[in-house]
Amino acid sequence: MKIxxxxxxLMGVSIGAAAQSHSDVEVIWASEGRSRETRERAAKQxxxxxxxxxxxxxxxxxxxxxxxxxxxxxxxxxxxQFKFSGLYVDANAxxxxxxxxxxxxxxxxxxxxxxxxxIGPPAWSPGTTWLHLSGSQAQNVEExxxxxxxxxxVLGEKIGQASSxxxxxxxxxxxxxxxxxxxxxxxxxxxxxxxxxxxxxxxGNGLDQRAPxxxxxxxxxxxxxxxxxxxISETFRLAGLPGGFHEAAAEIYRRMxxxxxxxxxxxxxxxxxxxxxxQEEAVPVRAAGE
Amino acid sequence: MKIxxxxxxLMGVSIGAAAQSHSDVEVIWASEGRSRETRERAAKQxxxxxxxxxxxxxxxxxxxxxxxxxxxxxxxxxxxQFKFSGLYVDANAxxxxxxxxxxxxxxxxxxxxxxxxxIGPPAWSPGTTWLHLSGSQAQNVEExxxxxxxxxxVLGEKIGQASSxxxxxxxxxxxxxxxxxxxxxxxxxxxxxxxxxxxxxxxGNGLDQRAPxxxxxxxxxxxxxxxxxxxISETFRLAGLPGGFHEAAAEIYRRMxxxxxxxxxxxxxxxxxxxxxxQEEAVPVRAAGE
Numbered sequence: 182m183k184i185x186x187x188x189x190x191l192m193g194v195s196i197g198a199a200a201q202s203h204s205d206v207e208v209i210w211a212s213e214g215r216s217r218e219t220r221e222r223a224a225k226q227x228x229x230x231x232x233x234x235x236x237x238x239x240x241x242x243x244x245x246x247x248x249x250x251x252x253x254x255x256x257x258x259x260x261x262q263f264k265f266s267g268l269y270v271d272a273n274a275x276x277x278x279x280x281x282x283x284x285x286x287x288x289x290x291x292x293x294x295x296x297x298x299x300i301g302p303p304a305w306s307p308g309t310t311w312l313h314l315s316g317s318q319a320q321n322v323e324e325x326x327x328x329x330x331x332x333x334x335v336l337g338e339k340i341g342q343a344s345s346x347x348x349x350x351x352x353x354x355x356x357x358x359x360x361x362x363x364x365x366x367x368x369x370x371x372x373x374x375x376x377x378x379x380x381x382x383x384x385g386n387g388l389d390q391r392a393p394x395x396x397x398x399x400x401x402x403x404x405x406x407x408x409x410x411x412x413i414s415e416t417f418r419l420a421g422l423p424g425g426f427h428e429a430a431a432e433i434y435r436r437m438x439x440x441x442x443x444x445x446x447x448x449x450x451x452x453x454x455x456x457x458x459x460q461e462e463a464v465p466v467r468a469a470g471e
Numbered sequence: 472m473k474i475x476x477x478x479x480x481l482m483g484v485s486i487g488a489a490a491q492s493h494s495d496v497e498v499i500w501a502s503e504g505r506s507r508e509t510r511e512r513a514a515k516q517x518x519x520x521x522x523x524x525x526x527x528x529x530x531x532x533x534x535x536x537x538x539x540x541x542x543x544x545x546x547x548x549x550x551x552q553f554k555f556s557g558l559y560v561d562a563n564a565x566x567x568x569x570x571x572x573x574x575x576x577x578x579x580x581x582x583x584x585x586x587x588x589x590i591g592p593p594a595w596s597p598g599t600t601w602l603h604l605s606g607s608q609a610q611n612v613e614e615x616x617x618x619x620x621x622x623x624x625v626l627g628e629k630i631g632q633a634s635s636x637x638x639x640x641x642x643x644x645x646x647x648x649x650x651x652x653x654x655x656x657x658x659x660x661x662x663x664x665x666x667x668x669x670x671x672x673x674x675g676n677g678l679d680q681r682a683p684x685x686x687x688x689x690x691x692x693x694x695x696x697x698x699x700x701x702x703i704s705e706t707f708r709l710a711g712l713p714g715g716f717h718e719a720a721a722e723i724y725r726r727m728x729x730x731x732x733x734x735x736x737x738x739x740x741x742x743x744x745x746x747x748x749x750q751e752e753a754v755p756v757r758a759a760g761e
Contacts, residue, residue, distance in 0.1 A: 277661060300670060300674070301674070311670065311673070313666070313670075336663070336666055339662075341661070342661075342662065342663055342666075345657075345658070345661035345662075345663045346658075346663045346666050346667060346670065348657070349654050349657055349658040349661070349663060349667045350667060350670055350671075352650070352653075352654045352657070353650060353651065353654055353678065356650055357647055357650065359716075360642070360643060360646055360647065360650070360716055361643065363642075363707060363712045363713065363716060364639050364642045364643055366710065366712050367635075367638070367639055367642070367706060367707050367710040367712050368635070368636075368639045370710035370711060370712070371567060371631070371632075371635035371639070371706070371709075371710055372629075372632065372635075373626070373632055373635045373636045373639060376603070376626055376632075376636050377636060377639045377640060380590060380601065380603075380636065380640055381640075383601070384590070384591070388643065416657060416661070417653060417657050419661075420656065420657040420660035420661055420747065421656075421660060421747055421749070421750065422653045422656050422657050422660070422723075422746065422747070423653065423718070423719035423722045423723065424719070425715035425716065425718045425719030425722075426649075426650055426653060426715065426716050426719045426720075428713070428715045429713035429714070429715030429716045429719075430716075432713045432715075433712075433713065456712065457710065457711055457712070459711070460711065
């Protein structure tokens with residue numbers, strides 16, 4: 182059984198490692214166009230580099246897509262283009278509607294599509310990371326991926342269920358952190374930041390400690406969350422609920438994306454300055470697909 | 472010293488009671504047009520009913536406005552119309568800009584205006600409720616109101632500081648509850664509610680217990696929060712941060728306003744049905760003042 186992993190990023194590599202802990206599985210990947218960090222991660226786990234995507238598609242029994250949300254559809258289109266006809270799981274943070282769209286692209290080629298959603302950090306410890314799956318072939322995927330520190334969970338037969346769960350879960354974790362960023366930015370601009378932190382302390386809700394810490398900790402990952410917030414906004418709208426929470430969260434993370442690649446965590450002062458800096462244009466942020 | 476209280480609602484009556492615990496203070500109010508519940512609350516605390524607003528303005532040394540945010544400006548206009556020239560504190564959940572606007576209305580009459588913001592539940596226990604104050608006369612107000620179970624806190628000289636702090640504080644408490652309502656509504660509509668609650672439980676973040684409880688508990692108060700969310704949205708925009716979080720929160724609480732006046736808490740099923748019911752019109756919710 183050959184599992185094609187697209188791509189061995191920080192999360193993807195842990196999914197591949199979990200799959201490979203099954204004795205019948207070989208994880209293959211395609212290094213063409215990927216970064217040095219990704220090559221090092223894949224080599225460290227002993228994944229087989231098959232060179233390019235065409236080769237990966239040719240050799241894989243199961244393809245697992247783990248990439249930023251905005252790239253998910255493009256990855257599927259490329260795989261379809263190379264006439265893949267095996268099993269494909271999209272494990273990305275995308276709206277259920279986008280998952281249905283990806284299924285359409287792939288099913289035209291005879292691909293058996295499974296919807297997936299990862300909850301938790303990269304799967305390097307037991308009990309921290311879940312891969313939820315849905316679709317008629319979900320159980321087949323579970324059999325090959327539920328190993329090591331990754332727990333798979335089949336939700337049902339319907340494409341979109343796994344993505345819906347992922348969207349709803351991330352809506353609070355990443356949404357409430359973005360809200361704290363916006364609140365501290367507003368308090369800073371209106372010159373009540375210290376008073377707010379004192380009030381949080383007096384109220385005993387823990388936010389005096391948690392909010393500054395969470396705001397600084399999210400900076401380096403913020404750029405990756407923009408697309409995910411747009412997917413969540415779209416998911417809420419599909420369900421008839423307001424998408425504004427996560428349109429705003431996308432805008433917050435967009436402003437913080439300049440911290441991408443910084444080695445050390447910034448000071449709170451620097452983060453808040455970035456959040457309240459004059460914006461280049463005042464056009465409202467729109468959700469993906471609008 | 473006569474303190475005119477507009478009005479002895481659930482919060483206002485506790486502010487009046489705190490002030491009256493000072494031996495030199497008499498709390499007066501105007502019953503004209505007020506509900507039976509308000510009359511009963513005022514009578515229970517022994518506040519003096521002076522009949523109408525004109526009389527209250529004539530007799531008061533200090534007027535304290537505690538009313539829903541949308542009524543704050545109208546109350547100030549009425550007080551100005553009756554030629555008040557004493558000390559006035561607006562303790563409502565309004566944006567700092569609206570507080571500045573109210574100051575303009577009143578200062579034309581020679582009124583000394585103090586900005587206020589209440590944090591916490593009605594002040595019936597020690598250490599739960601703060602009245603933040605700002606403006607050049609804030610210390611005078613503190614002297615008369617910081618008694619009983621109400622703690623006053625002077626933030627500074629600037630009108631808007633107290634309102635800014637109130638907005639930032641409520642942005643998380645009421646904003647994150649609205650977010651949980653939207654998430655559970657979305658999960659219900661997309662048929663992953665049980666899976667989400669199971670995942671929250673597996674992740675050990677406490678939301679499996681907290682979210683359904685908070686969503687049900689907020690129903691009866693939701694109608695009162697709509698205006699406050701619009702004020703917070705406007706405050707964020709004034710500070711250059713996105714207002715979408717609280718525009719969405721206003722929409723969530725608007726949908727829940729049908730639970731106003733219900734004696735018993737509804738079941739979660741009923742709340743979620745209300746949240747996802749077909750909306751009459753799909754026009755986007757706009758922040759106050761836009």
